[in-house]
Amino acid sequence: MSLEINEGEIFGLLGPNGAGKTSTLSAIEGLVRPDSGSIRIGDIDPGANPTAAKARMGVQLQSTSFQSDLTIREIVRLYAGLYGVPLTRAEIDDLLADIHLEEEVSKRFSQLSGGQQKRVSLLIATIHNPPLVLLDEPTAGLDPQARRQLWDRIERLRDTGRSILLTTHSMEEAQAVCQRVAIIDRGKLLTVDTPAGLIEKHKDDPRVRKVAHGQVTLDDVFIGLTGSELRD
Amino acid sequence: MLSGILTALLRADFTVQLRNGRALALALLPPLVLLYAQFAGKRGVQLGDPLFRVATSITFGIASIAILGYTATVARDREKGVFQRLRVSPAPTWTIMVSRLAVQLVSMLVMTVVVLLAAAAVEKVSLDPAAYLLTLLTVIFSSAVFLGVGQALVGLIKSTDTINAVGRLVYLPLFGLGLFAHSEIFGTTFETISRWSPAGAVSTLLGGAMHPAAWNAETWEALLASVLYSAVFAGVGIRWFQWSTR
Numbered sequence: 503m504s505l506e507i508n509e510g511e512i513f514g515l516l517g518p519n520g521a522g523k524t525s526t527l528s529a530i531e532g533l534v535r536p537d538s539g540s541i542r543i544g545d546i547d548p549g550a551n552p553t554a555a556k557a558r559m560g561v562q563l564q565s566t567s568f569q570s571d572l573t574i575r576e577i578v579r580l581y582a583g584l585y586g587v588p589l590t591r592a593e594i595d596d597l598l599a600d601i602h603l604e605e606e607v608s609k610r611f612s613q614l615s616g617g618q619q620k621r622v623s624l625l626i627a628t629i630h631n632p633p634l635v636l637l638d639e640p641t642a643g644l645d646p647q648a649r650r651q652l653w654d655r656i657e658r659l660r661d662t663g664r665s666i667l668l669t670t671h672s673m674e675e676a677q678a679v680c681q682r683v684a685i686i687d688r689g690k691l692l693t694v695d696t697p698a699g700l701i702e703k704h705k706d707d708p709r710v711r712k713v714a715h716g717q718v719t720l721d722d723v724f725i726g727l728t729g730s731e732l733r734d
Numbered sequence: 735m736l737s738g739i740l741t742a743l744l745r746a747d748f749t750v751q752l753r754n755g756r757a758l759a760l761a762l763l764p765p766l767v768l769l770y771a772q773f774a775g776k777r778g779v780q781l782g783d784p785l786f787r788v789a790t791s792i793t794f795g796i797a798s799i800a801i802l803g804y805t806a807t808v809a810r811d812r813e814k815g816v817f818q819r820l821r822v823s824p825a826p827t828w829t830i831m832v833s834r835l836a837v838q839l840v841s842m843l844v845m846t847v848v849v850l851l852a853a854a855a856v857e858k859v860s861l862d863p864a865a866y867l868l869t870l871l872t873v874i875f876s877s878a879v880f881l882g883v884g885q886a887l888v889g890l891i892k893s894t895d896t897i898n899a900v901g902r903l904v905y906l907p908l909f910g911l912g913l914f915a916h917s918e919i920f921g922t923t924f925e926t927i928s929r930w931s932p933a934g935a936v937s938t939l940l941g942g943a944m945h946p947a948a949w950n951a952e953t954w955e956a957l958l959a960s961v962l963y964s965a966v967f968a969g970v971g972i973r974w975f976q977w978s979t980r
Contacts, residue, residue: 531822532821532822533818533821533822533978553824553826556822556823556824557824559822561819561822563815563818563819563822565815566815566819567814567815567816567819568816568819569746569750569811569816570750570810570814571749571750571753571754572746572749572750576746576749579742579745580742580743580745580746581742581823582742583738583739583741583742583743583745584738584739584742584743584820584823584824584825585823585824586735586738586739586824
């Protein structure tokens with residue numbers, strides 16, 4: 503698999519369960535060591551200089567949890583400290599108010615709704631203004647309103663020049679927010695292009711035609727290339 | 735940058751520890767109850783001299799904090815993904831563990847002070863100022879034995895429920911064996927086994943620290959045994975430790 507994410511771009515990684523989306527992100531994040539190949543964040547090799555690489559990326563894991571006995575304010579203060587961002591209590595409260603959590607500053611993370619948890623996670627992932635943001639299924643389990651709000655936040659991040667790599671199962675999400683999309687399966691890159699470009703490129707592929715109902719959609723391209731069988 | 739990371743981690747971990755009523759109870763109640771039991775019971779005198787009985791209570795407290803407290807928090811946070819989230823930050827992994835261990839160590843020192851104060855106030859067992867200082871220094875050293883046991887548990891077992899169950903199973907026999915390190919109640923063979931068990935070695939070491947004038951070859955041997963136990967348990971725990979249960 504060879505991928506390049508440009509500055510100011512939202513890049514989507516699509517794939518069925520077990521395709522290697524989270525493994526790819528984990529390799530970039532430094533949680534797993536790749537068997538072979540290389541990763542560069544700007545001019546930094548995360549394998550050789552993990553601390554510098556981690557300081558340049560913001561991460562939202564698929565299932566994030568924070569220390570259960572800390573309040574939201576304390577969690578933000580902890581991660582601001584880890585990223586070397588000095589924040590006063592008032593500044594932390596302002597940041598939380600910006601994501602509409604001014605009433606929840608003294609609550610525990612587990613007491614928040616799913617959408618609120620995702621907003622806190624995204625705030626913490628970007629608290630140090632990283633040039634690269636990695637989001638692993640950022641809107642999974644959210645209702646349509648919360649999903650739209652999170653898309654807006656992700657697009658605002660993109661508009662400030664950050665590169666965003668996100669994984670998703672949602673074709674709607676890929677089409678709505680991603681400039682380019684890669685479809686991967688079993689650790690291999692199958693195709694990469696803009697959402698519209700993928701449809702155009704694969705609309706005459708027999709595997710895609712076979713699963714299409716009328717006009718070819720991104721969903722059809724995805725199913726056509728990765729197969730219809732259920733994955734665990 | 736590194737001091738800022740450690741400061742942030744320590745502040746968070748101490749806050750968590752202070753908010754956790756169960757951890758505080760686990761740190762203070764078992765050694766105080768044992769201290770009272772050893773001095774109140776008619777046969778308590780058969781367990782050794784008063785200093786050794788105080789040392790045994792402190793050993794019990796260290797074992798409780800390390801085997802029940804430390805393993806429980808590490809296992810819980812590992813299962814919830816707290817460590818994975820910390821690992822994708824610039825914090826080096828060793829700072830994450832050093833912060834956790836520092837919190838446990840401070841808990842052990844606080845517990846020791848409380849037990850020593852209780853021993854002095856209630857049981858009239860007091861030490862020289864130098865002996866108090868040496869005892870606290872020895873607690874830092876002794877903590878490595880039981881924190882090593884705790885680390886070995888979380889290193890060898892992934893499931894939080896299993897760790898909690900095994901921790902409870904291991905904790906009482908491990909400590910109970912050391913209770914008779916200076917008692918011939920069950921015969922000299924059992925006394926020897928007890929004396930060289932992890933808890934027995936720590937109790938002997940702490941007993942020596944409480945009475946520095948009586949520090950002898952046996953105390954040095956207990957120190958050596960404690961170092962060996964720490965190295966083996968911590969080695970196993972670090973070698974097989976995984977940051978995630980997935």
